Amino acid sequence: MNVTGIIAEYNPFHNGHAYHLKEARRLTDADYLIVVMSGNFVQRGEPAIIHKYARTGTALSEGADLVLELPVCYSSGSAEFFAGGSISLLSGLGCVDHLCFGSESSDLPVLMDAAMILKEEPAPYQEALRQFLKAGNSFPLARSKALIRCGHASAASVLSEPNNTLGVEYMKAMLQQKSSISPVTIRRLGSGYHEKGLSGTFCSATALRSVLTESVQDTGNFVLFPDTAAKMIPESSLSLLREAWNHTFPILPDDLSAILHYRLLTASSWEEFSCCFDIPPDLARRIFRLRSSFVNFDSFAELVKTRNMTSLTVRRALLHILLDLPSSEIPRDRSCPYAKVLGFRKEAAPLLKEITEKGHLPLILRPADAPDILHSFYSSDEKTRTLSLAMFKRDILASRIYNSLVTARYGTQIPDDYRQKMILM
Numbered sequence: 007m008n009v010t011g012i013i014a015e016y017n018p019f020h021n022g023h024a025y026h027l028k029e030a031r032r033l034t035d036a037d038y039l040i041v042v043m044s045g046n047f048v049q050r051g052e053p054a055i056i057h058k059y060a061r062t063g064t065a066l067s068e069g070a071d072l073v074l075e076l077p078v079c080y081s082s083g084s085a086e087f088f089a090g091g092s093i094s095l096l097s098g099l100g101c102v103d104h105l106c107f108g109s110e111s112s113d114l115p116v117l118m119d120a121a122m123i124l125k126e127e128p129a130p131y132q133e134a135l136r137q138f139l140k141a142g143n144s145f146p147l148a149r150s151k152a153l154i155r156c157g158h159a160s161a162a163s164v165l166s167e168p169n170n171t172l173g174v175e176y177m178k179a180m181l182q183q184k185s186s187i188s189p190v191t192i193r194r195l196g197s198g199y200h201e202k203g204l205s206g207t208f209c210s211a212t213a214l215r216s217v218l219t220e221s222v223q224d225t226g227n228f229v230l231f232p233d234t235a236a237k238m239i240p241e242s243s244l245s246l247l248r249e250a251w252n253h254t255f256p257i258l259p260d261d262l263s264a265i266l267h268y269r270l271l272t273a274s275s276w277e278e279f280s281c282c283f284d285i286p287p288d289l290a291r292r293i294f295r296l297r298s299s300f301v302n303f304d305s306f307a308e309l310v311k312t313r314n315m316t317s318l319t320v321r322r323a324l325l326h327i328l329l330d331l332p333s334s335e336i337p338r339d340r341s342c343p344y345a346k347v348l349g350f351r352k353e354a355a356p357l358l359k360e361i362t363e364k365g366h367l368p369l370i371l372r373p374a375d376a377p378d379i380l381h382s383f384y385s386s387d388e389k390t391r392t393l394s395l396a397m398f399k400r401d402i403l404a405s406r407i408y409n410s411l412v413t414a415r416y417g418t419q420i421p422d423d424y425r426q427k428m429i430l431m
Contacts, residue, residue: 007360010036010104011096011187012070013089013176015044015081017054017215018247018255019064022108022195022208024240027069029192030106038071038357040102042092043348044081045401046408047329049088051321052303053262053408055215056247056255057420059429062349064243066431071354073429075346077397078404079283079336082325087284089175090182090340097185098342100364101357104188107176110167112193117170120161121177123153131156142314169194179340209238218256254412254420259321261411263302266328270297282326283333289315289323329404335396343394344380346370346401349429373402373423 010030016023031039043065045058054061062073080091096102111117123131134155138148146165153162164170177189195208214235221232231251236244247255273279276294280287292310300306307324311317337343345367350358361369368383370376376398384391402423409420420426 007101007356008035008037009099009102009357009360010034010039010106010190011102012039012041012106013043013076013092013096013172014041014065015048015054015211016061016065017044017048017211018056018218018239019061019068019243020209020211020214020238021240022210023065024068024243025195025208026106026108026192027065030104030190031069033190033192034104034106036104038354039069040072040074040096040099040357041065041070042074042076042095045075045078046405047078047082047325049081049083049085049322051082051307051318051323051325052259053257053411055218055257056250057257057408057412058348058405059426060246060250060255062429063246063431064240066349066351066429067242067246068240070351072350072357073348075348075401077342077346078329078401079331079397080340080342082322082329082331083284084319084322085172085175086178087336087340089172090179091342093176093179093183093185093187094340095342095345095367097180097183097187098365098367099345099361100366101360102187104190105176105180106190106192107169107173108194109169109173109191110194111164111170111173112191114189114191116160116164117173117191118177118189120158120164120170120174121181123158123161124174125178125181128156131158139314144314144316145319146316214238215256219258222256222258253416254418257408257411257415260302260304261415262325262328263300264414265407265410266303266306266324267297267300269328269330270294270300273297279323279327281332281334282323283331283336284326285323289320293320293323293327328407329400331400335393335400337393342367343384343390343397344368344370344376346373346376346398347428349431351431370398371428373398 046054048054065073076092080087131152134152135148138151150162217232217235221229231248276290279285279293280290307317307320310320368379380394405423412418412420
């Protein structure tokens with residue numbers, strides 16, 4: 007059995023994602039494609055534009071055989087945590103041979119060289135990085151300057167592109183975890199990751215979200231699905247998105263505003279924020295001090311950010327405050343203690359059997375069974391059992407918060423994870 011893994015957000019699914027799935031199967035001659043996908047909150051520190059079960063349906067309709075949910079502590083983390091949790095999940099299945107990811111470079115040896123440098127972190131690089139961070143540079147800029155100073159200009163160049171950066175983090179995680187998975191990369195086609203215009207056949211998810219968001223903001227909720235966006239989405243997936251349009255989708259970052267503002271106002275001190283994942287004390291103090299100036303999610307993130315702190319860092323911090331995600335619940339080794347199934351194709355039944363027999367992670371098909379499954383699987387490991395249960399409960403909370411955003415915007419009630427059946431195609 008030849009199995010290839012893909013790590014994705016599909017926020018939302020578009021032609022480029024369909025191309026990736028087809029090329030991944032072709033390049034690796036895969037019998038099965040497993041997608042590890044972010045749930046209802048994504049790495050940008052905001053809610054997904056459309057809920058996870060709709061995105062699961064589009065992935066399955068375009069060729070994925072199995073879709074697993076990446077726990078929210080990883081899906082909302084930095085590139086390093088996002089990659090580490092994803093690789094841990096794929097490795098834990100015990101049957102994944104390849105990871106296929108997109109990159110601007112598509113030069114695997116160059117990407118691997120950069121991954122090796124970041125894994126080893128030579129002493130001169132560490133010292134240079136410390137100096138540039140102390141000088142007030144953001145982490146990405148400080149890292150780039152440190153790599154150049156230490157004679158690794160090619161690595162700095164590679165890490166200037168977002169998909170390259172994620173690819174490097176995937177490979178770094180493979181090295182750190184001694185994973186047997188082999189990396190394969192596909193050159194990214196069409197628009198750049200951050201481009202906001204729609205043109206050609208392949209666009210960026212950023213551009214697609216921008217068009218969908220502007221359609222709602224300019225004309226109100228009840229408008230037709232924009233034709234310009236429809237051209238960028240595969241036909242078989244488009245029907246699913248049209249069905250959800252103005253019913254459960256799109257969800258915008260500012261839909262978080264009211265519930266986040268309430269959470270900020272109810273804090274008694276900045277220490278409540280500093281206990282949350284990936285929030286250093288200086289950022290916690292700044293958020294607490296500025297909370298009275300809160301207008302909405304987007305503007306507050308821009309207000310809080312500083313010269314040495316990116317807006318994405320702030321957005322993720324705000325999301326972790328909202329989710330009340332404590333640092334104590336984040337595994338230091340970035341391990342993923344379970345595999346929660348969002349959907350699969352009926353033809354993939356042999357794959358599920360393979361995972362059950364060869365994997366070293368519990369497979370959760372029904373969330374209601376999760377407590378019993380985790381208790382049984384980790385019966386002799388109290389620490390992992392406690393951590394896995396806490397992580398799973400945080401995923402459930404994240405989905406309930408997301409569903410409340412959908413209800414507030416559209417009046418539509420989405421079943422929570424305990425009542426939502428996984429997608430079977």
